Amino acid sequence: METKQTPPRYGMVIDVDRCTGCGNCMIACAVENNVPPPNEKATERTGAAWMRIARLDNGLPFPEHRSVFIPVSCQQCDHHTPCVSVCPQNAVEYDTESGIVAQIPVRCFGCRYCMTACPYHARFYNWWDPEWPEGMEKTLNPDVSTRMRGVVEKCNFCHGRLQLARAKAAAEGRREIADSEYQPACGDSCPTKAIRFGNLADPASEVSVLAKDKRSFRMLEELGTEPKVYFMSEQAWVHTIMKKNISTELKGHGNG
Amino acid sequence: MSITLTRREVLQFVGGAALGALFSPIPWKVLDDTAEWTQNWPWIPKAPTGNVSYMGATCTLCQSACGMRARTIGRQPISLAGITGHPFNNGALCTMGILAHHLRYHPQRLKQPVKYAPGSAHAAQLSSTNALDEISRHIASSAAAGSVAVIDSRPGRTASSLLRSICSSHEAMRYIPVSAPSLDVLHAMMPSAPLAPLGCDIDGASLILNFGAPLFDNWGTPSRAAALLDRRGAKDQTIIHVEGICSRSAERSSEWIAARPGSEALLALGIANVIIGEKLCSPAAARTITDFARFADFVAAFTPDAVSKAAGVTPETIKSTARAFASHRSAVAIIGSDASLDARSAVMALNVLTGAIGRTGGIALRSDIPGTAALSAHTAFVAAISSVPDHSLRVIILDESLSGCTLPDALLEKKLVSQDSIIVSLSPFVTPRPFCTQSVLPASVMFETLTDVPGPIDRPASSLALATAALPAPEGTMDAVQFALALGTAIGSPAAAAGTTEELIKQRIAALHASKRGSLFAPSTGAATAMKSVASADDVWSALTDGGCWIDDVPHGLDASAKFSLMPLFSGTPISLPKPREVDQLVVLPFAEMKVYDGTAISPLLSKVSQESDLRPGLHQAYVNPATAGGFAVATGDTISLTTEHGTMKVHARVDVSVMPGVIFVSTAHGSGAGGSVQQTSDIRMLCDMNGSGSFNPTPVSIQKVLA
Numbered sequence: 014m015e016t017k018q019t020p021p022r023y024g025m026v027i028d029v030d031r032c033t034g035c036g037n038c039m040i041a042c043a044v045e046n047n048v049p050p051p052n053e054k055a056t057e058r059t060g061a062a063w064m065r066i067a068r069l070d071n072g073l074p075f076p077e078h079r080s081v082f083i084p085v086s087c088q089q090c091d092h093h094t095p096c097v098s099v100c101p102q103n104a105v106e107y108d109t110e111s112g113i114v115a116q117i118p119v120r121c122f123g124c125r126y127c128m129t130a131c132p133y134h135a136r137f138y139n140w141w142d143p144e145w146p147e148g149m150e151k152t153l154n155p156d157v158s159t160r161m162r163g164v165v166e167k168c169n170f171c172h173g174r175l176q177l178a179r180a181k182a183a184a185e186g187r188r189e190i191a192d193s194e195y196q197p198a199c200g201d202s203c204p205t206k207a208i209r210f211g212n213l214a215d216p217a218s219e220v221s222v223l224a225k226d227k228r229s230f231r232m233l234e235e236l237g238t239e240p241k242v243y244f245m246s247e248q249a250w251v252h253t254i255m256k257k258n259i260s261t262e263l264k265g266h267g268n269g
Numbered sequence: 270m271s272i273t274l275t276r277r278e279v280l281q282f283v284g285g286a287a288l289g290a291l292f293s294p295i296p297w298k299v300l301d302d303t304a305e306w307t308q309n310w311p312w313i314p315k316a317p318t319g320n321v322s323y324m325g326a327t328c329t330l331c332q333s334a335c336g337m338r339a340r341t342i343g344r345q346p347i348s349l350a351g352i353t354g355h356p357f358n359n360g361a362l363c364t365m366g367i368l369a370h371h372l373r374y375h376p377q378r379l380k381q382p383v384k385y386a387p388g389s390a391h392a393a394q395l396s397s398t399n400a401l402d403e404i405s406r407h408i409a410s411s412a413a414a415g416s417v418a419v420i421d422s423r424p425g426r427t428a429s430s431l432l433r434s435i436c437s438s439h440e441a442m443r444y445i446p447v448s449a450p451s452l453d454v455l456h457a458m459m460p461s462a463p464l465a466p467l468g469c470d471i472d473g474a475s476l477i478l479n480f481g482a483p484l485f486d487n488w489g490t491p492s493r494a495a496a497l498l499d500r501r502g503a504k505d506q507t508i509i510h511v512e513g514i515c516s517r518s519a520e521r522s523s524e525w526i527a528a529r530p531g532s533e534a535l536l537a538l539g540i541a542n543v544i545i546g547e548k549l550c551s552p553a554a555a556r557t558i559t560d561f562a563r564f565a566d567f568v569a570a571f572t573p574d575a576v577s578k579a580a581g582v583t584p585e586t587i588k589s590t591a592r593a594f595a596s597h598r599s600a601v602a603i604i605g606s607d608a609s610l611d612a613r614s615a616v617m618a619l620n621v622l623t624g625a626i627g628r629t630g631g632i633a634l635r636s637d638i639p640g641t642a643a644l645s646a647h648t649a650f651v652a653a654i655s656s657v658p659d660h661s662l663r664v665i666i667l668d669e670s671l672s673g674c675t676l677p678d679a680l681l682e683k684k685l686v687s688q689d690s691i692i693v694s695l696s697p698f699v700t701p702r703p704f705c706t707q708s709v710l711p712a713s714v715m716f717e718t719l720t721d722v723p724g725p726i727d728r729p730a731s732s733l734a735l736a737t738a739a740l741p742a743p744e745g746t747m748d749a750v751q752f753a754l755a756l757g758t759a760i761g762s763p764a765a766a767a768g769t770t771e772e773l774i775k776q777r778i779a780a781l782h783a784s785k786r787g788s789l790f791a792p793s794t795g796a797a798t799a800m801k802s803v804a805s806a807d808d809v810w811s812a813l814t815d816g817g818c819w820i821d822d823v824p825h826g827l828d829a830s831a832k833f834s835l836m837p838l839f840s841g842t843p844i845s846l847p848k849p850r851e852v853d854q855l856v857v858l859p860f861a862e863m864k865v866y867d868g869t870a871i872s873p874l875l876s877k878v879s880q881e882s883d884l885r886p887g888l889h890q891a892y893v894n895p896a897t898a899g900g901f902a903v904a905t906g907d908t909i910s911l912t913t914e915h916g917t918m919k920v921h922a923r924v925d926v927s928v929m930p931g932v933i934f935v936s937t938a939h940g941s942g943a944g945g946s947v948q949q950t951s952d953i954r955m956l957c958d959m960n961g962s963g964s965f966n967p968t969p970v971s972i973q974k975v976l977a
Contacts, residue, residue, distance in 0.1 A: 035494070036878035040368060045348065048874075060877075061881065070926065122300070145873075151374070154348060155318055
C-alpha cells in the first residue's frame with residue numbers, strides 16, 4: 014500500500030554573520046524573475062526588487078559602530094498568512110504542496126490590500142510598465158512571465174525553478190525532489206553561502222538543522238505568522254532588533 | 270396561442286437574471302478575464318522561446334577570470350552562474366558578472382567609430398579607416414621619444430603582446446600596462462630583476478595586514494569572501510584592517526584600526542620604524558635590501574608617537590600591530606588600489622622587511638605564462654604611468670575593450686600636452702573625454718569575441734583562461750587583437766602580419782601545452798589534471814573554451830640573488846608629518862565601493878542596489894558622521910555644498926555613523942541619477958587633490974547646508 018508522503022515545506026536560513034551585503038541575491042533574483050530595470054522616477058519605495066538588503070546598526074558611535082546586512086524577501090508565512098487572508102481576488106495562494114505563498118499577477122487587480130497587510134514590506138506594486146533597453150528582452154527568462162503595471166508582485170522562492178525540478182523528476186519517474194535540485198536564484202548566487210534553502214519538513218535537511226540552531230530566529234516572531242525564512246547570528250543585538258523592531262528599520266526600504 | 274409579456278414580467282425577468290448572475294461564476298470570470306486581458310498588451314516585452322541549453326564561458330569583466338555556466342536559448346545567454354568547483358571562483362560570481370550578458374544590449378553601446386572635439390559632448394561619426402589613418406598621422410608627427418603612450422588596461426593577453434611589439438618598433442611609442450596597482454611598486458623595488466607577474470598568496474597567509482583593500486567586497490575573486498569567512502570561523506587567519514570608514518571589510522576583519530584617510534603611508538612607516546627599531550625584521554630579508562641603512566635612517570623619524578596624531582591611532586596600537594605582523598610566519602601586507610604611491614611603497618616595504626616576498630602566504634613572483642605574450646619579453650619598453658612626465662604625451666592609445674583597471678581621466682589629462690593632443694580608445698561604450706580630441710573605435714563585448722584572460726591576483730601562481738564568442742559581434746566592432754593588428758598596419762609595424770585572433774591564441778595554447786607546466790581544470794570533469802597528462806593542445810583548447818582554466822605550478826621561493834632597493838620610491842616626494850593644524854581640518858575624499866568597475870558600463874539592472882534600495886551609495890551621496898553633520902545642522906537628505914580650492918559642488922548628505930568624524934566621503938560609484946542612467950560619474954574627483962599615481966588625497970573642504 015502506498016504511504017502518503019509529507020509534502021515539502023520549503024524554507025530558507027540566512028546566516029547574517031556571513032552576509033557581506035554584496036547584492037548578488039538582489040541582482041540574481043531580478044534576472045531570474047524578469048524584474049525590469051527601474052523607471053527613471055523609481056525610488057526605494059516605488060521601485061521593484063523582490064529581494065532587498067537592509068542594513069541594521071548596533072546604534073553605537075564611531076568606531077564602536079557595527080552593522081549587519083539583512084536580505085529581506087517574502088517571509089513565506091505559514092500561519093494566518095496575512096496577504097492570503099486579505100486578497101479579494103484569490104491572487105495570493107498558499108500552496109499546500111510546497112508551503113510557498115504564491116502570487117498570481119494575472120488575477121491581481123492592484124488593490125494593494127496585501128501590501129498593507131504584509132508586516133515585512135516584502136511586496137511591490139508595479140507603478141510602471143516593464144521596459145528593458147532595446148534588445149535586452151532577448152535575455153529574459155522564458156520560465157517567468159513579465160508583469161504589467163497595476164499589479165502586485167513578490168518573491169515566490171523562484172517557483173519557475175520548482176516547476177522545472179518537478180518536471181525533471183516526473184520525467185525520471187520520481188515524485189520527490191532533492192534540495193540540490195531546487196534552489197532559488199538568491200541562494201544559488203550567494204558567494205558566501207549565507208543563504209541556505211531546502212525542505213523544512215525533512216528533519217534531516219540542512220535548513221531544518223540550521224533552523225533549530227540556537228543562533229536562529231525569525232523576523233517579528235511575536236506576530237505568530239510562522240515565517241519560513243530564518244535568520245542566524247551570534248550577535249545578541251541583531252536578535253533583539255530582528256524579533257521586535259525590524260518593521261521600523263524596514264519602513265524606509267520597503268514598498269509597503 | 271400567443272404569449273404576451275407585460276412590462277412587469279420583463280422587468281421581473283431582467284431583475285431575476287441580474288440577481289441570479291451574482292450567484293453564478295460569471296461576474297468573477299469577467300473580472301478575472303478582464304484582469305488577464307488588461308495585462309497582455311503588445312508593448313509588454315515577452316520572454317524568448319526556444320530550446321534551453323548550457324555553455325561554458327569565462328568572465329572578462331575584471332582580472333578574476335571567473336568560470337561561468339551560461340543558460341542559453343539558441344546561443345543567446347539568458348542567465349549566468351559560476352562553475353562549481355572552479356579553482357578561481359568556486360561557483361560564485363559578482364553582481365556585475367551575473368549581469369554580463371546584458372552588456373551587448375547596453376543603451377550606451379557604441380555602434381561605429383566616433384570623434385569628439387575638445388569640450389564637446391557631440392560625437393561626429395567617422396569610419397574605422399579614417400580613425401586609423403588619423404592615429405598614424407598623429408604618431409608620425411610625434412617625433413619626441415615616448416610621446417605616444419599605449420595604455421593596456423588588461424596586461425598579459427595576446428593583444429597585450431602585440432601592442433608591446435608595436436611599441437618596440439617605434440621610438441615615439443611606449444607601452445604602459447595598468448597592472449595590479451597595489452603590487453606593481455615591487456617591480457620598482459627590484460630594478461635588476463626581470464619583470465615577473467605578481468600575485469598574492471592570500472590563502473597561505475596566517476596574518477593579513479590590510480590597508481583598505483576591500484577584501485570582503487569584490488577584492489580578488491568572488492569566492493574570496495567565502496574563503497576568508499571560513500578561515501575566520503576556523504580561527505586560523507588574522508586580518509587587521511586599516512581604514513577610515515567602517516566598511517564591509519573593516520567589520521568582518523579580526524581587528525579594525527580606524528586610521529585617518531591619507532595616513533596609510535605614515536602608518537606603514539611607523540610600523541616599519543618599530544620593526545627595525547625592535548630588530549623584528551628577518552635577518553635574511555634585511556640582507557637582500559641593498560639600501561637597508563638608508564631606509565632605517567629614513568623611517569627613524571616616523572616613530573609611533575610621531576605618527577599617532579596624524580593617523581589617529583594610538584602608539585600602542587602601532588607597536589602591537591608591528592609586533593604581530595613581524596612575528597607571524599606568513600604575514601602579508603596589502604593595500605587598496607586607490608592608495609597613493611607613497612602608501613603603496615611603504616606597505617610593500619613592510620613585506621620586503623619581513624621576508625614576505627616569494628614566501629608562502631606572501632607576495633608571489635610568478636612565472637611567466639608560456640608563449641609569446643610573456644611579460645618579461647619586452648621589459649625595456651614597459652613604463653609605469655607614474656614615471657611619465659606630466660604634459661609629455663601627444664597621443665594616448667587606450668585599449669579599454671575589457672573593463673576594469675582603467676586610469677582616471679584627470680590623470681590622462683595631466684599627462685597630455687595642452688594643445689593638439691588626442692586620445693584614441695577602443696571601447697564598446699560611449700566614453701566622452703571633454704578635455705581633448707578623442708576618437709573611439711567600437712569594441713566587441715563579452716560573448717562576442719575570443720580573448721585570453723590572465724587569472725586573478727589573489728593566487729600565488731600564474732593562470733590563464735579563455736573567453737569565447739557565442740554571438741556574432743556587431744558589424745564594425747573589433748576585438749583587441751584586431752585593433753592591435755590594425756594599429757600595427759597603420760604605422761607599418763612588422764607585428765601587423767602576426768595572424769588572426771584565433772590563430773594567435775591557438776599558438777599560445779600550443780605553447781602552454783608544450784611547456785607541460787601546471788594543471789588544467791576542465792568543467793566537464795570538475796577536476797584538474799596535470800598538464801603533463803593532457804594529450805593534446807586541442808584538449809587544452811576544449812577545456813578552456815568550456816570555462817576551464819590553466820594554473821601554473823606554484824613558483825619556488827625568492828631567487829638567492831634577489832636584491833631590493835627601498836629608497837628610490839620615497840625620494841621623489843618626501844613624506845613629512847603633517848602639522849597639527851592640518852590634522853584637524855575637515856577633508857573630503859572620493860570613494861567607490863565597487864572600485865574595479867568604476868568608470869565602466871554596467872547593466873541597468875544594477876540599479877537594484879542603489880536606486881531601488883540603499884545598499885550601495887548612489888551618485889553624489891556624501892557620507893558624513895553625525896558629529897560632523899551636527900556642527901553644520903545637516904541631516905540625511907539635505908543638499909550640501911562642498912568647497913575646496915579646486916571648486917564647489919552640491920551633493921546629497923547621508924548622515925552615517927560608519928564614517929570617521931572630520932572626513933566626508935563622496936561616492937563616485939555608479940548611480941542612477943535623475944535620468945535613470947547608470948553611467949554618470951561624479952565630479953567630486955575634480956575637487957580633490959590628485960597624487961602622481963592617479964588616486965586622490967584627502968582634500969581640505971568647507972561645508973555649507975543649501976537651504977531649499
